[in-house]
Amino acid sequence: MRKGILERLNAGEVVIGDGGYVMQLERRGYVKAPHFTPEAAVEHPEAVRQLHREFQRAGADVLQTLTFYSSDEKLQISGNVTDITGTQINEAACDLAREIANESDALVAAGVSQTPVYPVNRNQAEVKAIIQKQLDVFKRKDIDFYMVEFFKHVEEAVWAVEVMKAGGKPVGATLCISPQGDKDGTPPGECAVRLVRAGADMVGINCHLDPLTCVRTVKLMKEGLEKAGLKAHLIVQPLGFHTPECNHSGYTTLAEYPFAMEARAMTRWDMQKYAREAYNAGIRYIGGCCGFEPYHIRALAEEMSPERGVLPAASDKHGLWGAGLATYGASFMTERACREYWENLLPASGRPNCPSMSRPALK
Numbered sequence: 001m002r003k004g005i006l007e008r009l010n011a012g013e014v015v016i017g018d019g020g021y022v023m024q025l026e027r028r029g030y031v032k033a034p035h036f037t038p039e040a041a042v043e044h045p046e047a048v049r050q051l052h053r054e055f056q057r058a059g060a061d062v063l064q065t066l067t068f069y070s071s072d073e074k075l076q077i078s079g080n081v082t083d084i085t086g087t088q089i090n091e092a093a094c095d096l097a098r099e100i101a102n103e104s105d106a107l108v109a110a111g112v113s114q115t116p117v118y119p120v121n122r123n124q125a126e127v128k129a130i131i132q133k134q135l136d137v138f139k140r141k142d143i144d145f146y147m148v149e150f151f152k153h154v155e156e157a158v159w160a161v162e163v164m165k166a167g168g169k170p171v172g173a174t175l176c177i178s179p180q181g182d183k184d185g186t187p188p189g190e191c192a193v194r195l196v197r198a199g200a201d202m203v204g205i206n207c208h209l210d211p212l213t214c215v216r217t218v219k220l221m222k223e224g225l226e227k228a229g230l231k232a233h234l235i236v237q238p239l240g241f242h243t244p245e246c247n248h249s250g251y252t253t254l255a256e257y258p259f260a261m262e263a264r265a266m267t268r269w270d271m272q273k274y275a276r277e278a279y280n281a282g283i284r285y286i287g288g289c290c291g292f293e294p295y296h297i298r299a300l301a302e303e304m305s306p307e308r309g310v311l312p313a314a315s316d317k318h319g320l321w322g323a324g325l326a327t328y329g330a331s332f333m334t335e336r337a338c339r340e341y342w343e344n345l346l347p348a349s350g351r352p353n354c355p356s357m358s359r360p361a362l363k
C-alpha cells in the first residue's frame with residue numbers, strides 16, 4: 001500500500017511534484033497553443049506516457065493527470081478537436097498516469113482548472129457542472145488525490161474545491177496569482193483562508209510567475225492562514241522561467257509568450273536555489289509547472305536529497321553539483337565538478353542584442 005499524500009505531508013516528508021505537461025508537449029508536437037487542450041491523452045498516449053515516466057525518473061512523487069482544460073466547453077472553444085470528448089480525455093489521462101505511477105510508489109493527482117464560463121458570467125452552477133463532470137470520471141478511476149489548479153479568481157477555485165471535496169479524497173488548491181492577490185484583488189492570505197474553509201487540505205500557487213515570486217506568494221498565504229488560526233499544507237509549482245518584469249500580470253503578457261520563451265529558461269542550479277527557498281519557507285510540496293522539464297525536477301530532488309534521504313533514478317546520470325564531471329581528463333572540465341562553480345556562474349544568453357527584459361515585438 002502506498003502512503004497517501006496527507007500521510008506523507010503529515011509525517012513532515014518533502015513531496016516532489018512533477019513539471020509542466022501541456023507546454024512541454026506543445027514543444028514536442030502533441031499539444032496546440034494557444035488553448036493547450038490535452039487531447040494528446042487520446043491521440044498520442046505514448047507521448048504522455050513518456051513524459052510521465054521522465055518526471056517520475058527525475059524524482060516526482062506525484063504524477064498529475066493530463067486533464068488541464070479537458071472540458072467539452074473548452075475543447076469546443078479551442079477548435080482543436082471535434083471528435084474527442086472531455087470525458088474520453090479525462091478517462092485516458094487517468095489511466096496513463098496510473099499506469100506509469102505504478103512503476104514506482106508515485107501518487108496520481110487528477111487536476112481540474114479554470115473553466116471558460118466563469119469569465120463570461122461567473123455562474124456558480126455552470127462552473128460547478130463542468131467540474132462535476134470531470135470529477136465523475138475521476139471517481140471511476142484509481143486516483144489518489146485531487147488538484148484544483150490554475151485559477152486566477154479565488155471565487156471560482158472555491159467552487160471547484162467544493163465540488164472536488166465531495167469526491168472523498170484529499171484536495172490541493174493552487175492559484176495562478178501574484179503577491180498582489182487574485183484578479184479581483186483578494187490578497188493571497190485571504191485567498192488561502194477561503195480555500196481552506198472550502199475544504200482544501202493543501203493550498204498554494206502554480207504557474208504564471210517565476211519560482212521565487214511564487215514562493216513569496218505562498219508565504220503570504222501561510223501568514224493569512226496563521227492569522228486565521230487555520231492549518232493546511234503548502235504547495236508551490238511555479239514556472240520554469242525568469243519573469244522579472246511581469247510579476248503581477250503573469251507570463252502570458254510577455255512578448256515572448258508562448259513561442260520564444262527559451263532565453264528565460266531556468267538552469268538546474270536556479271532550481272536548486274528555488275527548492276531550498278521553498279523548503280525554508282515551510283513549503284513541503286515542491287514541484288513545477290510550465291517550463292519545467294524533467295531535469296528541473298531532478299534538480300529539486302537533488303537539492304532536497306539530504307532531507308529526503310534518497311536520490312532519484314535520473315541522478316545516476318548526473319551526480320550532485322556536477323560531480324559527474326570529475327572523471328574528465330582535463331582540468332577545464334574537472335574544475336567544474338563542484339558546487340562553487342555552478343552556484344556562482346552567471347549564464348549568458350549568447351544573444352548580443354537580447355535585453356534582459358523583453359520589449360514588445362509589435363506596437
Ligand SMILES: [Zn+2]
Pocket residue numbers: 020206207208289290
Ligand atoms: Zn503552467
